[in-house]
Amino acid sequence: MKVHKASSRSKNEQRNATKRHPKSKWRVHNKRIRSLDPSQLTSSPTVAKVVPQLANRQKSKLKRLQKAHAKAVTLSPEESNFVRAKVRVPPVTFPHVHTNGGTELETGSDSEDSRDWSSYAKSVLQNGLEMKGGEEDLTPVARVQLEDEEPPEYHAQYDHVQNHTVLVLQQGQFLCFRGKCLLTCLSGRVEVMGFTIEQGQQPYPLFSPPSHCPLTIIALGDCAPPGRNRKEGRLEAKAIVRKHLSSEPRKRLLSEVDSDSCVVLLQPLDTPLVRFLTSFGELDHLFGLSSKELRSQAAVHNTAFSAVGLTALRGLCARGLVVSRSYREALSSLLNAWEGDFDRCPIILVCGAKNSGKSSFNRHLINTLLNHTASVEYLECDLGQTEFTPPGCLSLSTVTEPLLGPPFTHQREAEHMVFYGQSDCQADLDRYLDSLKSLWRYYSGESPIVINTMGWVKGHGFQVLVDLIRFFSVTHLVQLSYGDAPQCANLTPEFLRSAHGFQTHPPAQPVLADELDGHLASRGHVLLSIHSEFEGAGTSGEMRHQRSNELRDLALLGYFSQLQSAGPCPVRPLHCFTPYQVPLSAVALGVTHCEVAPDHILYAANASLVGLCCLGEKVVGRGGPVLLSQTPICPCVGLGASVSALKGRNAATRKRPRTLAKTSRRNFPGLRNKETPANAHCIPSFPVQGVLRGVDMARGLYFLVTPVPPAVLRQVNCLLLGEVTLPKMLLTMQLATIVDALLAACLEGLEVPTQSCRVIAGCRESGSDNEDLRQPDYRLTDAASLSFSFLLRK
Numbered sequence: 001m002k003v004h005k006a007s008s009r010s011k012n013e014q015r016n017a018t019k020r021h022p023k024s025k026w027r028v029h030n031k032r033i034r035s036l037d038p039s040q041l042t043s044s045p046t047v048a049k050v051v052p053q054l055a056n057r058q059k060s061k062l063k064r065l066q067k068a069h070a071k072a073v074t075l076s077p078e079e080s081n082f083v084r085a086k087v088r089v090p091p092v093t094f095p096h097v098h099t100n101g102g103t104e105l106e107t108g109s110d111s112e113d114s115r116d117w118s119s120y121a122k123s124v125l126q127n128g129l130e131m132k133g134g135e136e137d138l139t140p141v142a143r144v145q146l147e148d149e150e151p152p153e154y155h156a157q158y159d160h161v162q163n164h165t166v167l168v169l170q171q172g173q174f175l176c177f178r179g180k181c182l183l184t185c186l187s188g189r190v191e192v193m194g195f196t197i198e199q200g201q202q203p204y205p206l207f208s209p210p211s212h213c214p215l216t217i218i219a220l221g222d223c224a225p226p227g228r229n230r231k232e233g234r235l236e237a238k239a240i241v242r243k244h245l246s247s248e249p250r251k252r253l254l255s256e257v258d259s260d261s262c263v264v265l266l267q268p269l270d271t272p273l274v275r276f277l278t279s280f281g282e283l284d285h286l287f288g289l290s291s292k293e294l295r296s297q298a299a300v301h302n303t304a305f306s307a308v309g310l311t312a313l314r315g316l317c318a319r320g321l322v323v324s325r326s327y328r329e330a331l332s333s334l335l336n337a338w339e340g341d342f343d344r345c346p347i348i349l350v351c352g353a354k355n356s357g358k359s360s361f362n363r364h365l366i367n368t369l370l371n372h373t374a375s376v377e378y379l380e381c382d383l384g385q386t387e388f389t390p391p392g393c394l395s396l397s398t399v400t401e402p403l404l405g406p407p408f409t410h411q412r413e414a415e416h417m418v419f420y421g422q423s424d425c426q427a428d429l430d431r432y433l434d435s436l437k438s439l440w441r442y443y444s445g446e447s448p449i450v451i452n453t454m455g456w457v458k459g460h461g462f463q464v465l466v467d468l469i470r471f472f473s474v475t476h477l478v479q480l481s482y483g484d485a486p487q488c489a490n491l492t493p494e495f496l497r498s499a500h501g502f503q504t505h506p507p508a509q510p511v512l513a514d515e516l517d518g519h520l521a522s523r524g525h526v527l528l529s530i531h532s533e534f535e536g537a538g539t540s541g542e543m544r545h546q547r548s549n550e551l552r553d554l555a556l557l558g559y560f561s562q563l564q565s566a567g568p569c570p571v572r573p574l575h576c577f578t579p580y581q582v583p584l585s586a587v588a589l590g591v592t593h594c595e596v597a598p599d600h601i602l603y604a605a606n607a608s609l610v611g612l613c614c615l616g617e618k619v620v621g622r623g624g625p626v627l628l629s630q631t632p633i634c635p636c637v638g639l640g641a642s643v644s645a646l647k648g649r650n651a652a653t654r655k656r657p658r659t660l661a662k663t664s665r666r667n668f669p670g671l672r673n674k675e676t677p678a679n680a681h682c683i684p685s686f687p688v689q690g691v692l693r694g695v696d697m698a699r700g701l702y703f704l705v706t707p708v709p710p711a712v713l714r715q716v717n718c719l720l721l722g723e724v725t726l727p728k729m730l731l732t733m734q735l736a737t738i739v740d741a742l743l744a745a746c747l748e749g750l751e752v753p754t755q756s757c758r759v760i761a762g763c764r765e766s767g768s769d770n771e772d773l774r775q776p777d778y779r780l781t782d783a784a785s786l787s788f789s790f791l792l793r794k
């Protein structure tokens with residue numbers, strides 16, 4: 001986090017306080033800017049035509065921007081060390097940087113304002129490749145993307161002793177890569193996915209797997225502190241390199257260091273998440289190259305990078321995030337909306353058909369906003385491709401750290417969450433919309449909020465979108481599209497005035513707005529249309545790890561990786577964790593997506609994923625399970641793998657399950673449950689799909705494995721069973737699972753192939769007991785894996 005969050009004060013005070021660089025010239029012209037009058041806004045794809053009106057009324061703001069353009073955002077070949085990198089760099093200007101609506105900026109000033117603007121403009125504009133337009137629109141990044149160009153020469157040295165790489169990037173140079181690493185900026189300033197990382201900031205983990213477009217590290221200019229001359233800058237940068245490299249590699253790098261170089265430290269990234277994910281055979285290349293990148297021989301061979309887990313890319317595969325002109329303008333407008341003192345924080349809803357680039361834009365936007373504010377709120381309305389939570393959950397999160405990887409790399413507990421239970425909402429649109437309304441009540445209005453929506457923009461999906469825009473009194477609507485044919489109608493303020501939603505109909509008043517918000521919302525929103533121009537926009541990825549079901553599985557694995565120890569311990573399979581035991585009668589059990597006969601409910605719940613929810617009513621059973629007759633909308637504190645009765649199922653169902661009728665749809669404080677003492681181990685009975693650790697039906701207990709901390713778990717009194725299931729690889733690929741299966745099969749007298757018996761016998765001979773066999777560092781032969789599938793069939 002770059003800035004400290006201010007305590008709660010008035011809305012505008014809070015916003016000013018949370019902005020970054022308190023002395024920044026961004027806020028020198030601190031005259032209040034009146035809110036935009038949306039009635040004056042055009043319904044054009046961007047708000048470009050609004051700006052002349054805004055410009056007339058907002059002199060102070062525009063003045064700053066006019067001055068700003070003066071100091072050109074221009075890189076000449078002489079200034080840029082691209083020359084040294086043997087890369088052709090023509091002068092690059094950015095004539096299309098717009099204020100909130102597209103006013104072009106004037107040239108001719110050299111003020112500090114202009115330098116601020118110039119620096120910002122570079123950071124936004126250099127972030128990717130502009131695909132269309134004249135050559136003059138190509139950013140320096142784009143320049144080196146052309147096929148058959150020589151791969152860029154990187155000045156990087158690996159230090160064996162300290163196990164890290166020091167990379168020197170010249171102003172404007174970039175590194176587009178696959179892999180993962182920890183990045184610290186030692187000198188200067190770099191930008192990754194919209195987020196600037198400066199000297200003195202914490203290290204940031206970067207994840208660039210082939211499931212998504214690759215990340216790019218871009219060296220920004222203007223990093224020297226005021227008053228420092230070039231020589232001092234160069235000496236300082238060299239001193240930093242000396243400090244981080246031992247003598248041999250150091251010599252080779254020092255000659256490349258200049259006053260405006262960015263010096264970056266890259267370290268291998270070894271986190272519980274990485275260890276857990278790569279422990280699955282199917283995922284051991286998760287941070288490698290995609291098949292397309294391999295085919296196009298896109299890898300730049302560099303031992304200093306590979307030593308820390310990176311592969312630099314070249315040619316067309318090194319495009320990184322493609323920033324079309326409309327994309328850039330939308331980003332610029334949204335930043336302007338936050339930086340300008342509008343009457344309230346921007347409420348930004350991002351919509352578009354599937355794979356139009358919504359989530360990537362959201363991450364870029366959030367990162368860009370985090371350069372200027374301590375936190376950004378995020379409302380997740382997409383059940384399938386969730387950003388911070390497992391799929392099937394709707395949530396409201398406060399984001400304070402940049403998002404420098406895909407969703408499965410930053411799974412975390414949301415501040416507020418509702419468990420919906422399915423990866424789309426078609427089955428129960430009312431419950432979906434009501435759940436989101438319940439979450440919206442927690443939005444403080446003190447930070448900008450980004451609302452992510454589903455890619456379902458036809459029929460009822462479109463009506464739901466209309467409802468959301470109305471419910472949340474959206475101020476800025478970002479609508480992404482691709483190709484020549486529109487995927488749905490343009491969601492202009494005029495269109496919204498007469499559009500029918502699923503729950504709302506014209507003339508519609510904002511449902512959830514307070515008086516001020518209602519007044520402002522009645523004026524409509526600013527529509528920012530983005531035309532996505534990256535290759536494959538609108539088509540779902542078919543390569544490994546790109547399919548939506550695979551991404552959902554990765555998100556779940558990312559979520560459960562939170563169970564792993566932080567230290568460098570061996571990976572532990574899910575069922576090796578001591579489960580919490582929860583009395584059947586203390587928690588209600590519900591199924592979100594279908595009818596299940598009461599007698600079968602424990603079979604359904606067994607080895608399933610459940611939402612850990614908090615009902616307001618006290619749940620008191622009579623020994624047997626307590627079943628819900630309808631799905632409640634209530635807070636959910638996380639997910640757990642439920643391990644319920646199987647061995648003792650008859651005992652459980654002998655008592656008729658009790659139904660908790662008509663659980664109302666409100667938010668409730670929770671009920672306490674009982675939890676296993678920390679050291680209590682359940683006795684393994686027999687393995688069922690990998691997560692069953694054992695049951696004690698005589699005592700009537702569910703067993704749950706979850707990363708949710710015990711203090712929070714105490715509030716849980718309801719388990720909701722959804723359609724989202726545990727990833728298959730969690731159930732079939734874990735080493736200890738196989739051993740458990742074989743052992744149990746032997747114990748129960750099942751026929752086990754002789755090879756497997758040898759494996760088990762081998763362990764016994766080496767003195768292991770049953771418990772040891774479940775240790776994760778235990779290795780099986782292929783023969784044993786084969787036997788496991790045999791056992792499953794039996």
Ligand SMILES: Nc1ncnc2c1ncn2[C@@H]1O[C@H](COP(=O)(O)OP(=O)(O)OP(=O)(O)O)[C@@H](O)[C@H]1O
Pocket residue numbers: 211212213320321322323352353354355356357358359360361382385454455534535541548
């Ligand atoms: N501007 C871009 N440049 C290059 N690749 C992009 C860009 N935007 C998105 N992509 C890639 O396209 C794929 C889909 O992107 P993303 O997940 O952002 O789309 P989405 O609209 O959120 O999809 P969904 O509707 O499934 O949630 C990802 O692999 C992503 O890396």
